[in-house]
Amino acid sequence: MLAKTWLARAGRCPLTIPLGSRGDYQNPMRLLMKVFLLHCEQWYDIHISIPLPVLESLRPAKSRLLRLQRLSLDVGLYEPLHIFECAPRLRWLKLASSLDPSMVKAPWSQIEYFDMGGCKIDRCLKLLHATSNLKTCVVNLTTSEPRLSHSSIQLLRLRSMTVRGDPTYFFNELLLPQLHEISISSSENWWKATSQLISLLSQCSLAKLSLNLINLSDDDMIRVLQACPSLVQLDLYYQHMSTSVTTRGCNTRGVLPSDENLSRR
Template identity: 25%
Template sequence: MSTTPLCDHVSQIPSEILSEIFLSSIDDPMDDPRDVEHTIYRPLIISHISRYCRDVALSTPRLWSRLFLPISSSISYHGHNIQAQTEIAEAWLARSASCPLQLHISWAEKSTATSHPVLDSIIRHSIRWSRVSLYLPPTAFSSLTPIKGNLPLLQDLSLGCNDLTLTSVSGNPYTTFHLAPELRSFECIDISPFQFLLPYNQITSLPLCCLSIPECLELQNRCTHLSSAMFILGLGGTTLDLFRPISSPSMRQAVFTTSHRSTFVDLNPLLQHCTYPNLSSFQLSNFKVSPAPDLPGFLSRAPLLTTLDIQKVTLSDRNLLDCIRETPNLMVLRVVEEMERWRNSILFSEDVLHAMTFPSSHPESHQASGNALLPNLQHINLSLIHTSAAAFLSMVESRSFDPTFHGPDDNVNEGVSMLRSIELDVQHWSESSVGIWTRTLTGSDSAACIDGIGVEERLERLRDRGLDINVDVKKRNSQLSL
């Protein structure tokens, strides 16, 4: 390792400060293959800058306590053969000393192997497992048996499988993770959560679970303290005879979605049986079978809901209005259209915009009526199709009150929240429609002009009031931005 002027300057930095600088360089989420760089290549590069840097790096165990490592049973994979993969794992385990471990081991190739040298290495350090993701062939899960009862620090667990046959339970469930006193978060990818026996009453978070609707109900029945969950619902999976109502008072955030293989799942049975009285955020995405029969009723049983996110769901504008009427406390609304339906339908139509438009800019009128839609709305994210700027701007202006306005009792906008931000995507399918919207948004459309004030000036006036507005006019495969 040669000494350069830069290295001379680095050697002037106290080791404690340099150690923190090194740690900040790898402080990235471990959620994609690029983390090979964060957890392997960066520490290696740092330790080869100079002898001083190497000494500091090797005396910083936390620098080596995170490992994102693709493995394989083939001769070479991701540039490393089995021996190299094992040497990397052993080096990181040794250099991390007694630090809690964050591990992401991904065995992406299909294999019938029952074990791997890298798995054998990390198993010997299971008492230090803290956050662990294991994506393995189905035959390899049995090799994890030695860690049972040796997981005192495990908090977050993610399990995945590269063989879709394990989306349903096969044989007796593994009891490997049943004794994990600190486990709070569990996710399963392309594998049934019931393939493993877990301490369900401890789990508060399900970041991602692929399962059927009966399994979703059963999992909620077992996880009695669940506060956040993302359920990726499919047509298959284990058939469980459980369709009794599920009430989850601890649930605060929920996402119901599907994979690209199962967009025709009928969500209504799940909506009908689930009640989340303290739910604050709900996202629904990628459903081609309309949830309209049961969605408004589901939302009505979530009186504290403040964020509603609907993306690519088969609904009509009337269905959307029914949902909005059941969510009076919303502060955040996001609506993204279903792409395949854009040519023939409009979800966030002008009728919806008119229904959301306050008849007066004075807040006391809405307090008196008590029936204004979404009086607390602060943030909107919409995709609009062939909807006029006039209807949109009128709705926004009716909700963007002058902050200097005082009611009769000198209460400033009491009971009604002024809009704070708007993200608007205007979608089109032809050059002509893009041109129409572009002209409209630049102020030449007479319907969008009031007392000679065009669209641009109306937008600027709203921005002057503190409203953050971003409008994009898009054509499929091209984009025009304001």
């Protein structure tokens, strides 16, 4: 009754709906999904965290999601999900870390923001090939070395990237000429991607760099900073930067951002 009242008040306005449920599938939940389905043409921003049987009750929404622009999925899948395959305005997609992106069928070429959750490197690279219009991307690599060969991936519109995990081989495959900011989080024991990072940074005019748990030597830090002369903001998290780097950076014009744009935590 509350859902019907709320949706009736919304009229024909775009709808933002968080659908969350835990536990067994029961008749009351079936009735609630039917209520939401009646208004699926108005879905605009949908966050779904429900058991698989509940999700399956939303299948009639396929090809009716004309307004959907943002989608967040946290579900367990055992077969491909086609509900969101045809959503002509979908631009923003976030997947839970436990969800295999290959199980979600989406209009990849129109996605501009993509948080792909936990992903093996081969699957990640395949998805990036398909998402040619990305502007912002969040990658959580669960493996570091590819098992397949890949051609270089050129993302001409990508401005912002967040990478977690070991990006050594990942960076080798990327061409990102418009990259404006990048955030990298990696275990100190894993990091061996300095040369690959420098190569990536030399392609673009980076303005913001964030490094978390990356153990760079003084010389490597200087090399990284020299690779991005347009840098205006540097954020370091659990990363030691010695006075030697600061001194050498200050003595080399353009290597270090100004003090107000240099943060260490």
